[in-house]
Amino acid sequence: MGDRMRAIGLMSGTSMDGIDVAMLTTDGQSFVERGPFLSVPYDPAFRDRLKQGLEDAKAMTKRAERPGCLGELEQELTLRHARAVKAFLEAHGLAAGEIAVIGFHGQTVLHRPDQALTVQLGDGPLLARETGIDVVYDMRANDMMHGGQGAPLVPAYHAALAASLEQAAWPVCFVNIGGISNLTYIDDEGRILAFDSGPGNALIDQWMEVNAGVPFDQGGRIASEGSVLMPLAERYLDHPFFTTDQRRSLDRNDFRPPEPDEAGLHDGARTLAYVTAAAILRSAGHLPHPPQTYIISGGGRLNRTIMGDLAEIAARSGATVLTAEEAGFDGDATEAEAWAYLAVRSLERLPLTFPGTTEVKAPVTGGALARSDARLPSAAK
Structure with a gap:
């Protein structure tokens, strides 16, 4: 058994709504003691810059390239993460020397698994210098170098x-249910399978921004006033992603919102909420056995319309749907916690990904380590 370490995880997901900061004490294996959590939202102007970053990243063919605004954006993004860490430490009366490592996801701006190309903006060495804490970053690349899809990484957690x-x-x-939805299947013998399951909040968020000028449908309120347009829904659910036997990871741009003339505001939101729920269950059809318990985390669990559809569809196979909180976890913190857990696994050279999660040829570890000049001997617990 490895040493227990206090680690911080940082996640900026495909919804691009802010930085999640979570702390764990863990050995990177079976011991997990969950700590506090902080969410730092992005201002609208910075979200717009991230969206421009997605556009500029489309020209990339090599991971180290930073065309257009990406170089400046990467530095600003990293500094925002550093400020989030400092705010978290201050809020909870912690010193940098009490944290062994930071797990830094960064912001995915390009994910093309078929080309073994994935790009997460985030300067690990800069974050280490700014925070005074060692940083493990770029955790997807090694998986791809060994034939994996580079996602998902959370299943180990x-x-x-x-x-x-x-x-x-x-x-x-x-x-x-983030911008993209993903699932992890675990049976009572410990077998783990995982894959992206379809569009999550990204479609609804884009629909709301274009048609209502707001960043998301809070609580699913707009969707609750609409009706499902089944021909439109089936167009999404007939996508080859769901029908092929090969599971693969998704990029935010693999699914696009409807054109404005295809639906009214409420019906469009309602249809996309249904698609988000139905996509999860349709993808679950590729699992060895139907899950009997679904535990939902991410922002999508706060959309009552999505959750209602999920519960209704899952009940057809006798399954129960729980929010992460109902299962005893924190659905906002899970992904950031996972990055803390993975950072410790990386330090211990334990596998981050497995054939059943990313289709990598054999279990592999990953991540690059950026040492902090200000590291204190008492960091590991």
């Missing part, structure tokens, strides 16, 4: 959480 479940019908399926 889901497996640790599943071990703590006291009452659940197996198999259990953890689902994160």
Whole structure:
């Protein structure tokens, strides 16, 4: 068993709504003690810059390239993460020397698994210098170098959480509804399978921004006033992503919102909420056995319309849908916690990905380590 370390995880997801900061004490294996959590939202102007970054990244063919605004954006993004860490430490009376490592996801601006190309903006050495804490970053690249899809990486953490479940019908399926949805299947023998399951909040968020001038449908309120347009919904659900036997990871741009003339505001939001829920269950059809418990994290669990559709569709196979909180976890913090957990695994050279999660040829570790000049001897706990 490895040493128990206090680690901070940083996540800026495909929804591009802000930085999540979470702390764990863990050995990177079975011991997980969850700590506090902080979310730092992005201002609208910076979200617009991130969107421009997505556009500029389309020209990339090599990971080290930073065309257009990406170089300046990467530095600003990293400094914002450093400020978020400092705010977190101050809020909880912690010193940098009490943290062994930061797991830094960065902002994905390009993910092309078929070309073994994934790009997360984030300068690990700069973050280490700014925070005074060692940083593990760029955790997807090694998986791709060994034939994997580079995503998802959270399943290793889901497996640790599943071990703590006291009452659940197996198999259990953890689902994160972020910009893209992904699932992790764990059976009572410890087998782990995972893959992206379809569009999450990204479609609804884009629809709301274009048609209502707001960044998302809070609580699913707009969707609740509309009706599902089944021909439009089936157009999404007939996408080859769902029908092929090969599971692959998704880029934010793999699914696009409807054109404005295809639906009214409310019906469009309602249809996309249904698509988000139905996509998860359709993708679950590729699993060895139907999950009996679904545990939902990410922003999508706060959309009551999505959750209602999920519960209704899952019930057809006798399954139960729980929010992360109902299962005893924090659905906002799960992905940031995972990055803390993965950073410790990286330090211990333990696998981050597995054939059943990313289709990598064999379990592999990953991540680059940026040392801090200000590191204190008492960091590891």
